[in-house]
Amino acid sequence: MRRYAAAEPVADVRSKSAHDRWQEAVKIRQEWLDHGLSTQPADRRTVEHSLTAIYARISRPKPRFEWVDSPYKAIPLVAGxxxxxxxxGWIRDPHPRGxxxxxxxxxxxxSQLRGALSAGVSHSDPELSPVRRGKRGEPWPELPPPKALDAGVPLGVVLHQGIRTALHRSLAHGFRIPIRGTLPGGGPLPACWYGQQDAxxxxxxxxxxxxxLASYGPDELEHLGHWAALVRSCGWWWPGEDVCVVxxxxxxxxxxxxxxxxHDEVRLRRGGVRxxxxWHPLLA
Known part of the structure; x- marks a missing residue:
């Protein structure tokens, strides 16, 4: 299995059409969807290595890792x-004390990493701002990709719709949001990252x-590689100063x-996760 696909050399695309690139993109999307829905046991060594590296980027020491078998078991550990x-609240005025x-x-x-990656994209990146068409600035339609390309929708827009948006629908709306809604507590849960469902x-x-279609610097590739490793290797995680619950x-x-x-979008079946x-949450 490729460990850091994001760090592989870019393809020679001089002779490739937009349709050819889209067909390659479908295969890449499926790779990541498979990671997002993987049921293999976590690769704990890889996870702890990458989380330690990410902590180091914000000048924090390696935390103690507390592994649990379900988000339900994590809830008592992440209180506070x-x-x-x-x-x-920390990006608003006035800031909280402390x-x-x-x-x-x-x-x-x-967020800074995503901005740096967008800066390396060869076209106007829809991730930064919606790409519009015509003098009226209307949004591009969502169509089946071959029809969209034939209708003049830019490849960059098709890729954003067919990879970024499609995987978000499958893994956020189709998985993590329904599961999060079954967790106990009543009020807002602590902020977390979703590992494989952050794909x-x-x-x-x-x-x-x-x-x-993009060129990234060595530091961006290394940083992206650690987030990619988490997607390939674990479920949800809650970061604390001393303990990281995974x-x-x-x-x-x-x-x-x-x-x-x-775009091959999926959602959980009722009772479709254990x-x-x-722990076998029952979805509405």
Whole structure:
């Protein structure tokens, strides 16, 4: 298995048409969807190595890693960690008193990485701002990719729709949001990252690089490689100053196609996930 696909040399694309590149992109998207739905046990050594490297980027020492078999088991261990609303409070005025939480620093360097990767894209990156058409600035339509390309939709827009947006629909709306909604607590849960279900943005920038449509510097490739390793290797994780709580991947995932889509989008079936401790959330 390729460990750092994002660091592979870009392809020679001088003779490739937009349709050829799209066909390659479909294969790359499937690779990342497979990671997003993997039921293999977590690669704990790789996860701890990459999380330690990411912590080091915000000048934090290696944490102690607390592994659990399901998000349900993680909830008692992450009490007191900041919620997403609390993290947003640190970018508003006036700031809360005290030291900014570690999760906020992680979110900042992740955002900076995405900005640096977008800067290396050879076309106007829809990830930064919507790409419009015509004098009225209308959004490009979402069409089946071959028809979209034949209709003049830019390849960059088709790739963003067909990789970034499609994987987000499958892994966020189709998986992590429903599962998160079954967790106990009633109020907002602490902010976390989703490991394998964070594949959408990683896959998007990896695909652009492998298709020869983006060029990244060595530091960006190394940093992206660590986030890619987490997607390939573990489930959800909650970062704390001293302890990082990491969830193993489920032992069973069953999905079904989302009707009316053309990017192989999927969603969990009812009762379609079971974790290694037996937690079997019932979805609405």
């Amino acid at each position: 960690l900041p919620t997403l609303d609390q993290l947003y 030291t900014p939480p570690l999760a906020g620093d992680l979110a900042m360097i992740e 959408a943005w990683v896959a998007y920038y990896d695909a652009l690089h492998r298709l020869g 969830v193993d991947r489920p032992e069973m995932i069953r999905t079904e196609p989302v009707p009316g889509t053309w 974790y290694r401790d037996g």
